[in-house]
Amino acid sequence: MPANALRSVGWAPTIAMSWLWGLGFFYAIHVTLTYGWLGFVGFAAPNVLGLFLFGWVLGAPGRDPAQILKTIQGSYAGLFLLCQLAAVAITIFGFLAYAWRPMLGAEAALVAGVVILASCAVGHAVGLKALRGLHAAYLVLGAGAALAALGALRGTAEAPVPVAAFDARFYGLVLPSLVGFLLGPWTDLQQWQRAVEIRASGASVRTAYGVGAVLFLGLLVLNAALAAAAGPAAAVVTADGLPGAQPAVAVAAGAVPAASVAFLIWTLIAATSTLDSAYASIRWFMSSLTARSSSPLLAFVSPSLVSSPLWLVLAAIAVAAAMIGANLSMMYLMLPFATLLAGGAACLVGEVLGAERRYDGTLCAMLGLAAALIFLAGYLGPAPLLATAAPLVALIGAAPTLAGLRAKPAGEAPRPVAAVPAPAEPAPALVTLANENHASSYGFDGQWFVFHMTPTYDDTNSVGNIYFANYVRWVGKARELFFNVCMPDFSLASTDFYVLTRDFNHQFRREAKEFEPIVVRIRIAAHSRKFVTLAHEIHSETHGLLGRGEQSLMFVDTVHYRPLDIPRSIVKGFLPYFAGSVAASPAAALMIGEGAAAS
Known part of the structure; x- marks a missing residue:
């Protein structure tokens, strides 16, 4: 086998194990016992097809999963995280409610806690490449344990599984199952992380997901066979009055010691391979998201804390506990996908x-x-x-x-997303002069900081026009006054950061003359985590716009001059002056001027 194909096939076990989670593991048992073998095919076929199509589409020539994800992750972040919340909650709920409680009784909660902590620790400590090796070992051990349980359970079923046992509820589930399983992989961060890493390693995404889908089908068939061997041993009736066959294998295995141990090992492996993978993918996604974020909240909260998957894991535990307490079935956690x-x-x-x-x-x-x-x-x-x-x-x-x-002409490279058009520059706000006979005054006019001044002969050159460097000096003076109004307690003697000018540009439109009232306006136009862009305009009361430009500021520590994120004192100092002047949501006004210009 060529080296590239071998690398591609090497990703298949982790693809299959990461997509198994509680839904695939236990619903394969339920549909087999409830709707027969054709019912199982109706569940398994779209599930496997959805996983395969995800890899086939993302693995197409000209498509780069990393670039696509980089473009879409901000807009779809909530969707991705909701999917991972549901996946982790289903996993915890399914294994606790349908396997460990029937088999272990009071000790089930302790086992669940240990599995969750151990899995999260593995996902935190190792990267996806190491998980790939672990999941290959898990697959061998887990499949061996499942086959051992199958052998021990043979002959214990009271009746064979029918070919089909359809009812009205089954027919109503056909289209939701098709939609949910075909779209499911696209919202699963575990699969996106794998597609990105497979492409980065030089392997084939299509080959990896093709083999991975076949392995996944094999695991579903293995659990369906376990269900057939166990029979409907213990259907549970949930709060809605509907029976569920998910715990059947666990109950049947509990009566056969060898089967009980083997099936318990299989459930532990299946749960671990989902939870460690989910933790790693959430951390990977959130780290990328916070690294690109320009939110000044990250000046108050550590990015590593924001990107930690523990918050989502804790939420999933709470959801699973509430579901178990309310005696609800897995269907209520499955329905969001459709x-x-x-x-x-x-x-x-x-x-x-x-x-x-x-x-x-x-x-x-x-x-x-x-x-x-x-x-x-x-x-x-x-x-x-x-x-x-x-x-x-x-x-x-x-x-x-x-x-x-739209249909693309032959040879046109796939276009993952349309470019987001840059927002139009806002029209300059009208300048309201504080008085007609001012010499120098300053303050806020809406979202702009306005500095009024009158030039004199001291500001002119040898031919009587205002000397060009004075325009830059006036902008600098306006900036310092702007800073002083927003942070009156700032002191160079005690500060732990300096504000440095990274670059400055100005476009001249007209010239001013002596004793011609001038207005210099300045505001924050954009920002990133480390840099702030100030936009400025210079107006004449008689001749209108004289020029405009912008400057970029950076922040460094006072000892080594190392670049810093925007200091929290800057955020605290400037935010109040803009929160009331921007008619936008609090999120849009998080950074000074963010309602006035796109960041």
Whole structure:
């Protein structure tokens, strides 16, 4: 086998294990025992196909998963994190409710806690390349344990699994299953991280996901075989009055010591390979997101704290605990993938395929919530038409994006996302002079800091015009007054940072003369984590705009002159002067002037 193909196949075990999580693991058992072998095929086929198509599309020539993710991650960050929250919650809930509690009783919570902590520690300590090796070993050990459990359970089932046992509820689940499983991998950070790393290593994303999908199918079939060997030993009735067969294998294995040990090992491996992978992918994604963020909140909170996956893991634990306490079934954690998340996921796929960005997160969320309510009414009814209609309602939110898909001429490289147009420069605000006979005054006029002054003969050159360097000097004076108003307690004797001018430019439009009232206006136009851009304008009361430009400021420590993030005292000092003058949301006004110009 060629080296490139061997590298590609080497990624297949971690792809299969990371996509198994609680949903695939336990729902394969449920559908086999509830709807028969054809019911299992109806669940497994779209699940495997969705995983394969994700790799096939992202692995197309000319597509770079890393560049695509870099472009879309800011807009779809909430969608990605909600998906990971649901995936981790389903995993914790499924293994605790359907395996460890039936098998271990009171000790189940302790086992769950140890597995979660150990898995998160592994995901924190090692990178994806090391996880790839671990998951290959997990796959061998886990599949061996599952086969051992299957051998020990043979002959214990009271009745064979039928070929088909369809009912109205099954028919209502066909379209939601198709939509949820085909779109699911696109919102899963674990799969995005793998696609990025596979491409970076020089391997084939398509080959890796093709083999990974086959391995994943094998794991689903293995669990379906375990279900058939165990039989419907212990169907549970949840708070909605509906039976579920997910714990059947655990209950049957509990009566056979050899099967019990083997199945317990298989569940521990399956849970660990999901949780460590989820932790690593969330950390990878959030670290990238915070590194590119220009939010000044990161001056108050450590970026490593913000990017920590522990917050999401704790939220998932809370969701799983609430679900177990309310005696709800796994279906209530599965339905978001076909309803709440479906519109956003379809928009994301549309952008990857070349559509322009028309994603409206609020619209997709509202339609998704409506779809979730419709699905619940159809599922509980049962009313198959309602359950079938639910994902179609959710996908309405993606219609503007999907309508933008167009046929590409031959040879045209795929366009992952449309470029976001730069916002138009705001029109200059009218200058309101404080008085007509001023010599020098300053203060805020809306979002601008305004400095009024009158030039004299001292400011002119030998031919009577204002000397060009004085315009720069006036901007500097306005900047220092601006700083002094916002931070009156700043002292060079005690400060632990300096403000340095990184660059300065000015475009001259007209010249001024002596005793011609001048207005210098300055505001914060943009910022990153380390730099602030100040825009300025110089106006004449009689001749209008004289010139405009901008300057970039940076911050360094006072000892080694090392560049710093924007100091929190700067944020505290300047924020109050802009929060009241920008008619925008608090998030838009986080950094001074952010409502006035795009950062």
